[in-house]
Amino acid sequence: MAIKDTPEEWTVTATTTPFTGNKTSVRTDEVVMPDGSTVTRDYQVHPGSVAVLALDEEGRVLVLRQYRHPVRQKLWEIPAGLLDIPGENPLHAAQRELYEEAHVKAGDWRVLTDVYTTPGGCDEAVRIFLARDLSEAEGERFEVSEEEADMELARVPQDELVRGALAGELHNNCLVVGVLALTAARAGAGLDALRPADAPWPARPFEA
Known part of the structure; x- marks a missing residue:
């Protein structure tokens, strides 16, 4: 049996x-x-998200530190954001998030992995991209607000993030998920063997 x-x-x-x-909403x-019985299932309905593991020429990952109120912690994260527009191309959304949160653009994009964050209670699907060939974006920096106004940015070696x-x-x-997938990809067929940035994503179908 294929592990897939x-x-x-099931009937609702x-x-x-x-x-x-x-x-988001709750459904x-x-x-x-x-067995024919009927049960109640409550879950969060989520538009979906994209995240970007941006890897520079020195093997460092671009990370940011942001306050997350539900867990009452400042977490180190990779740039990410919601798919606000139904049918939005996830690559375009990822490029926007990298620009808005880090004022960075990338010349090479690939799909690193796709995940459901908490499938027992939420339908959120996330596509994590690998972005390479990084450079500073042109123009003015995007004006951030709320939690993002307090963000810290850093570039951290991949091995240090794996250790953490x-x-x-x-x-x-x-x-x-991103740094462990990056480690696995490098140990396997290599980063150039990853799926192209426009690979199909059945969980969140998108326009070209």
Whole structure:
């Protein structure tokens, strides 16, 4: 049997939306189980996200430190953002986030990996890109606000981030998944063997 995730949808007999927020909502589904019983499943409906592991010529990863209120911590992360526009091309969104959060552009883009962040309670899908051939973006820096106004930027060696992730010192999902995927890709077929930046993404279909 191939070890591969496959599409499947169990019968939903009723759906309600008890909460609708600015970007996400909560949905309650009545789902029919294989034995014929019906159970209630509550989950967050999310537009999806992109993240960027930006790797410079010295093998350092561009990271930022940002306050995250739900966990009451300042976390080191990689640039990331929501897919605010339905059907938006994820590469375009990733390029925008890299510019807005770090004022950086990249000449080489590839798909590093695709993940569901918390599939037991949220339908968020994230595409993590690898960006190389970095340079400073032209023009004025994007004006940030709220939590982003307090962000710190750094470039950290890949090995140091791997060490921090395994030591329990770094916790951001996209950062941890991204640096470990980067390590695996380098140890395997190499970074040039990664999927192209416009590879299909069934979880969040997009326009070319």
